[in-house]
Structures are given as C-alpha cells and as structure tokens.
Amino acid sequence: MTTQFFGYPRPDGRVGIRNQVAILSVMDNTNPTAHRIADIVNGTVAVSTPYGRGQLGYDRDMTYKTLAGLVTHPNIAAVLILSLSMETADILLKLVEPCGKPVKALGLQEVGGTLDMTATGARIAADMVRTATELLRVPCSIADLVVGVECGGSDATSGLASNPAVGAFSDRLVDEGGTIVLSEPAEFMGGEHLLAARAVDEKDRQRIVEMVKRFEDVALSQGLDMQKTNPTPDNIAGGLTTLEEKSLGAIAKGGTRPVVDTLEYADQPTKKGLVVMNTPSAACESMSGLAAGGCQIIIFSTGRGNSIGATEVSPTIKVTGNPNTVQSMPENIDLDLSSIITDNESIDQAGKRVWDLVCKVANGKYTTAEVLGECQLSVSRWGLSV
Amino acid sequence: MNTLLKMSEEDNVAVCLADGKPGETLMLTAKDGGKLDPVRLMEEIPFAHKVALEDISLDDHIIKYGEIIGIATQKIKTGQWVHVHNIEGLRGRGDKK
Numbered sequence: 471m472t473t474q475f476f477g478y479p480r481p482d483g484r485v486g487i488r489n490q491v492a493i494l495s496v497m498d499n500t501n502p503t504a505h506r507i508a509d510i511v512n513g514t515v516a517v518s519t520p521y522g523r524g525q526l527g528y529d530r531d532m533t534y535k536t537l538a539g540l541v542t543h544p545n546i547a548a549v550l551i552l553s554l555s556m557e558t559a560d561i562l563l564k565l566v567e568p569c570g571k572p573v574k575a576l577g578l579q580e581v582g583g584t585l586d587m588t589a590t591g592a593r594i595a596a597d598m599v600r601t602a603t604e605l606l607r608v609p610c611s612i613a614d615l616v617v618g619v620e621c622g623g624s625d626a627t628s629g630l631a632s633n634p635a636v637g638a639f640s641d642r643l644v645d646e647g648g649t650i651v652l653s654e655p656a657e658f659m660g661g662e663h664l665l666a667a668r669a670v671d672e673k674d675r676q677r678i679v680e681m682v683k684r685f686e687d688v689a690l691s692q693g694l695d696m697q698k699t700n701p702t703p704d705n706i707a708g709g710l711t712t713l714e715e716k717s718l719g720a721i722a723k724g725g726t727r728p729v730v731d732t733l734e735y736a737d738q739p740t741k742k743g744l745v746v747m748n749t750p751s752a753a754c755e756s757m758s759g760l761a762a763g764g765c766q767i768i769i770f771s772t773g774r775g776n777s778i779g780a781t782e783v784s785p786t787i788k789v790t791g792n793p794n795t796v797q798s799m800p801e802n803i804d805l806d807l808s809s810i811i812t813d814n815e816s817i818d819q820a821g822k823r824v825w826d827l828v829c830k831v832a833n834g835k836y837t838t839a840e841v842l843g844e845c846q847l848s849v850s851r852w853g854l855s856v
Numbered sequence: 857m858n859t860l861l862k863m864s865e866e867d868n869v870a871v872c873l874a875d876g877k878p879g880e881t882l883m884l885t886a887k888d889g890g891k892l893d894p895v896r897l898m899e900e901i902p903f904a905h906k907v908a909l910e911d912i913s914l915d916d917h918i919i920k921y922g923e924i925i926g927i928a929t930q931k932i933k934t935g936q937w938v939h940v941h942n943i944e945g946l947r948g949r950g951d952k953k
Contacts, residue, residue: 626871630871630904660945689948693950695949696950697947700948708904709905711945712943712946714923714945714946715920715921715945719921
C-alpha cells in the first residue's frame with residue numbers, strides 16, 4: 471500500500487499541501503501594491519519579480535511562464551492578478567484560467583491609484599481567503615507529490631551525508647510513484663556521464679550532456695577558469711577542492727533511479743519519476759524554477775549553512791549533515807543528519823528520517839523557512855531588457 | 857574516535873570525519889562498513905577534508921567516489937592533506953589550452 475497524506479485536491483488534478491491565495495504582480499510597477507495587499511490580508515502570498523517591462527521574446531515568455539506556474543501551483547487556492555493595465559493582466563489571465571481555480575484581475579490604469587487598487591484588491595483577496603479556508607484536506611497518495619531537490623552552501627559533508635540521505639528519500643518517492651526534480655546542471659560537471667547513463671531515452675541522455683556542455687563552454691570560450699568561481703570560497707573552506715568533486719556529491723541527492731525526462735526552467739513534469747530541470751546554480755533562481763514547475767516541497771541540503779528557502783508557495787525543508795552547522799544555526803535547520811558522520815548512522819536510516827519529515831510537511835507541519843519567513847523568489851532572466 | 861571514510865574501492869583519497877592531527881593513526885573504513893588498513897596522518901587534516909591513501913605523483917588522477925575529481929599539481933605522500941594547494945580540477949578550464 472503506498473503512503474498517504476492529507477492534501478487539497480485542485481481542479482486541474484494536482485494536489486496541494488498548503489492552501490494560500492496568491493497576489494500576483496505581473497510586473498515591477500504593481501509590486502508594492504501586491505506586497506501591501508499580502509501584508510493586509512492573512513493567508514496570502516505575494517508573487518512578483520523586479521522586472522516584467524521591456525522584455526522581449528524568449529526572456530519575456532519565460533517570465534510569464536514562470537509567474538503563471540507559481541500561481542497555478544497546487545499549493546495555491548485562488549489568484550488575484552495585478553498589472554499596470556488590463557492588457558498585460560489579460561496575458562496572465564489566459565495562462566492562469568485553464569487551471570480552473572478562482573482568478574480575478576485588476577489593472578492600475580482602470581482602477582485608479584495605488585490606494586484604490588490596494589483597497590479593491592484587499593477586498594477581493596479577503597473574500598478569496600474566506601472561501602479557500604472552507605476547503606478540507608482529503609487523503610491523497612504520495613504519488614501525487616513532486617519534490618524538488620536542491621543544495622547550497624555545500625561542503626564535503628554534503629556528498630557524504632546529506633545528499634545521499636536525500637537520495638535515499640528520492641529513490642523511495644520514485645518507487646512509490648512520485649516525482650523528483652533534480653536541477654542545477656552546471657553542478658553535474660564531472661559526473662554528468664553517470665546521470666546521462668541512467669536516462670531512459672537517448673534524447674534525454676544527450677540533453678543532460680548538452681546542458682552541462684553549455685555551461686562549460688561559457689568558460690572555455692572566454693579562456694576563463696570556471697573553477698575560480700565554482701567551487702566557492704565557502705565550499706573550499708568546507709573541504710570541496712574541485713568542481714568535479716562538488717558535482718559528484720551533488721548528483722547523489724537525486725538518488726539512483728532512471729532519468730525519465732529533461733525539462734527547461736519552470737516546466738511542469740508530465741511524467742512521474744526522476745526528472746532533470748535546467749536551472750542556474752544560484753539557489754534562489756533554481757528553487758524559483760522548481761516552484762514554478764509545481765514542486766509542492768523542496769528539500770535543500772546544506773553543508774556549511776545556508777538559511778534561505780524558496781518562495782512561500784513551495785515550502786522548503788533544510789537538512790544538513792554537518793554537526794557544526796546544526797550547532798551554529800539551529801533555527802534554520804529542519805533536519806539534523808550529522809549522525810551519519812558522528813554516529814555511523816546508515817544512509818538508509820537517515821533517508822527514512824527524511825521521508826518521515828517530508829510526510830509531516832505534506833500534512834501541514836511548517837518548515838523553519840516558513841516559520842521565520844526565510845523565503846525568496848528570484849525569477850530568472852534569459853535576456854537583456856531593452 | 858576519529859576515522860577516515862573511503863567512498864569507493866578505487867579511491868586514492870579518504871575523508872577525515874573529525875579534525876585530524878599530524879602523527880595520529882586513524883582507522884580507515886569503507887562506505888559499506890568494511891575495515892581497511894589504518895593510515896598515519898602526516899599533517900593536520902581539517903574536518904571533512906581529504907587525506908592521501910597512497911603516494912601520488914605529479915599529474916596523477918585523484919580518485920574519489922570511484923571517479924576522477926582532478927589531478928595532482930605536485931607530488932603527494934600517503935597521509936598528506938589533499939586540497940587546493942596540491943590538486944586541481946580539469947573541467948571548465950578555459951585557462952588551459
């Protein structure tokens with residue numbers, strides 16, 4: 471019998487583990503109003519990017535896709551869209567309406583000034599929250615979970631302890647029918663052949679190799695030594711000497727199962743199992759892509775310590791295998807995996823502890839990032855503004 | 857008690873699981889739990905850093921997790937600290953032709 475949890479079924483068939491109302495600002499000009507409404511109305515989360523104007527082509531399309539993905543997300547019950555005018559609000563309305571959730575939109579130029587928009591928007595959001603909070607959690611299968619796996623502030627304990635433990639969790643979730651999204655291909659470099667060999671389809675095998683090559687070419691074509699940037703000074707102080715060593719440790723968090731698909735940034739998985747998403751290596755950008763792709767939870771493995779979580783839309787679970795980090799920043803760590811190093815705990819046993827915590831978070835337990843508000847959204851750019 | 861952990865059979869480095877002092881002889885365990893020959897540390901090895909399990913020549917591959925993680929930039933002796941001062945990575949090296 472597969473594991474169950476209590477979640478919120480959404481009209482598009484996905485299942486949420488949280489039940490918030492999203493206040494989406496399509497572009498920079500309405501960001502202050504979106505955040506103001508989110509501050510006034512409990513049970514809401516603001517979704518915004520510091521950009522959104524003067525973007526062209528692929529870059530602009532990716533921003534819209536990412537923003538839409540963040541609010542069609544199964545952890546979101548309803549959406550209020552704000553934009554400078556209804557012309558641009560309509561672009562997002564068209565992307566969001568198909569998910570079947572309640573959606574409304576306001577344009578600043580139609581409503582009046584920012585105080586009018588704040589008042590009108592807050593009334594709409596308040597109604598949405600009162601309705602959303604009538605929804606009940608129902609039994610759902612763990613196979614409905616899509617979990618993103620991320621690392622940051624890595625050191626040598628990441629590859630020894632926290633990432634293998636997350637990998638054991640990843641294997642179990644895949645075996646029970648769920649989905650794991652592994653990201654940051656620049657940090658597969660040195661181990662990408664191992665991941666590529668596990669791809670079920672030839673096209674994904676090639677994509678994995680290409681994703682890594684594209685990053686490597688940035689350094690090669692400019693005559694630069696990538697290893698002067700990655701590993702970072704804190705990685706090095708923590709025992710990681712080369713990018714290859716860091717990558718071999720990083721890949722472990724995806725577990726050992728076959729790779730069934732490769733995705734672009736913010737794509738929603740269409741297959742269950744282990745998938746790879748093309749994201750930048752900066753943690754907040756990477757997690758923003760994972761969240762927009764519909765990951766209900768993100769597991770973030772840190773070595774030396776990294777406090778940040780993804781947007782509130784996707785609760786982030788922070789784990790570490792470094793006993794010093796557990797001592798120095800306990801308020802930012804959800805799960806202490808250091809007994810793998812200090813007490814010879816088996817990876818399997820540690821993986822069970824990761825599993826148990828993921829189930830609790832799916833059922834409603836708050837992560838430290840949720841409790842302290844250590845949440846950051848960074849929608850990646852793919853071109854220059856004009 | 858401090859030990860060294862060898863991640864794969866083919867590895868020529870192991871990870872120090874606590875701060876290591878020169879002159880200490882540490883137990884070496886394999887990832888699957890098997891006990892291997894102990895290693896005497898020649899230098900201080902910080903927690904989670906690597907120690908050489910055999911003598912390594914200039915340009916030899918450094919193997920961890922059963923894979924190449926870099927090459928030696930100088931001769932390294934068994935029990936010495938292995939890090940940025942004596943090895944370097946090979947990937948993304950646009951500075952090398």
